[in-house]
Amino acid sequence: MSQTRIAFIGGGNMARSLVAGLIADDHEPGALTVSDPVAEVRSRLAETYGVHTTDDNAAAAAAAEVIVLAVKPQAAPEVCRALAPHLQRPAPLVISVMAGVTEAAICSWLGGETPLVRSMPNTPVLVQSGAIGLHANAAATAAQRNLAEEILRAGGLTRWVDTEADLDAVTAVSGSGPAYFFLFMEALEQAATAEGLDADTARLLAIQTALGAARMAVESDESPAELRRRVTSPGGTTERALGTLTDGGLEPLLARAVAAARARAQELSQLLGADA
Numbered sequence: 001m002s003q004t005r006i007a008f009i010g011g012g013n014m015a016r017s018l019v020a021g022l023i024a025d026d027h028e029p030g031a032l033t034v035s036d037p038v039a040e041v042r043s044r045l046a047e048t049y050g051v052h053t054t055d056d057n058a059a060a061a062a063a064a065e066v067i068v069l070a071v072k073p074q075a076a077p078e079v080c081r082a083l084a085p086h087l088q089r090p091a092p093l094v095i096s097v098m099a100g101v102t103e104a105a106i107c108s109w110l111g112g113e114t115p116l117v118r119s120m121p122n123t124p125v126l127v128q129s130g131a132i133g134l135h136a137n138a139a140a141t142a143a144q145r146n147l148a149e150e151i152l153r154a155g156g157l158t159r160w161v162d163t164e165a166d167l168d169a170v171t172a173v174s175g176s177g178p179a180y181f182f183l184f185m186e187a188l189e190q191a192a193t194a195e196g197l198d199a200d201t202a203r204l205l206a207i208q209t210a211l212g213a214a215r216m217a218v219e220s221d222e223s224p225a226e227l228r229r230r231v232t233s234p235g236g237t238t239e240r241a242l243g244t245l246t247d248g249g250l251e252p253l254l255a256r257a258v259a260a261a262r263a264r265a266q267e268l269s270q271l272l273g274a275d276a
């Protein structure tokens with residue numbers, strides 16, 4: 001059982017998902033502290049997971065071996081600047097899950113040299129099926145990089161990227177990606193209802209089909225393209241449906257959506273730049 005003392009600054013969706021993953025991975029709940037201004041958020045986290053909660057970011061950070069920054073990007077400058085005077089020095093490992101907030105910006109707000117691992121998880125971390133991109137700054141030691149990876153691996157698959165800029169692409173693909181697949185499930189459910197299936201059956205079939213396809217893609221040695229071909233009988237029903245999707249521009253549309261998400265991550269980086 002890991003007893004690393006981790007403080008989460010911000011107790012929303014992402015922190016909750018990471019906490020759930022850690023506890024499912026046998027992390028000691030008493031070693032986790034979540035700091036959030038909302039009393040209801042705190043009591044739900046304490047009741048569900050048995051973690052410590054507080055509304056005092058500085059106290060949570062001061063007692064931690066690892067600090068996880070999990071507030072909205074727009075709140076990051078104020079939250080980090082307020083933490084700066086309370087950080088132990090040398091600074092402990094800081095892990096950020098914030099989209100589009102650069103290592104340079106975080107370190108400038110925290111002041112002084114800070115070992116930092118920027119990560120981009122996604123909400124399936126809640127069920128330990130997350131996909132998590134990682135990048136470390138130069139101040140993070142090999143041991144700290146390993147520690148960050150171990151913490152995040154509790155939530156799913158981890159992958160180091162070569163450059164910090166790659167994290168914007170990770171954000172657009174897997175950070176936001178669960179929403180794309182949920183939208184596809186919603187659309188398939190609606191189509192099923194339009195074809196006369198009852199609502200329960202429509203939802204069940206849409207979700208189970210997504211699960212089955214994802215499991216096959218994960219467990220098979222074949223590419224998704226080959227798995228698709230195996231469903232598609234020549235002259236059959238799938239061919240007709242895929243033709244409709246391709247004629248409607250599905251692939252370029254998805255490429256545009258991912259590029260738009262990446263551009264937004266870059267925009268956030270520029271809006272929330274480092275202190276001069």
Ligand SMILES: NC(=O)C1=CN([C@@H]2O[C@H](COP(=O)(O)OP(=O)(O)OC[C@H]3O[C@@H](n4cnc5c(N)ncnc54)[C@H](OP(=O)(O)O)[C@@H]3O)[C@@H](O)[C@H]2O)C=CC1
Nearest residue numbers: 010011012013014036070071072073097098099121122123
């Ligand atoms: N949701 C996702 O799928 C993913 C999110 N992320 C990143 O994770 C971060 C958090 O996102 P998410 O969990 O969805 O957002 P949430 O809004 O659910 O969580 C943020 C939490 O931080 C609280 N908060 C606000 N100000 C402070 C403060 N000063 N000190 C401590 N806590 C504060 C918020 O309270 P209040 O609501 O009152 O403002 C809220 O409970 C973001 O930076 C996002 O980019 C990364 C990958 C995926």
Ligand SMILES: O=C(O)[C@@H]1CCC=N1
Nearest residue numbers: 099122171175176177
């Ligand atoms: O939508 C967002 O900005 C966050 C980052 C990735 C997923 N959710």
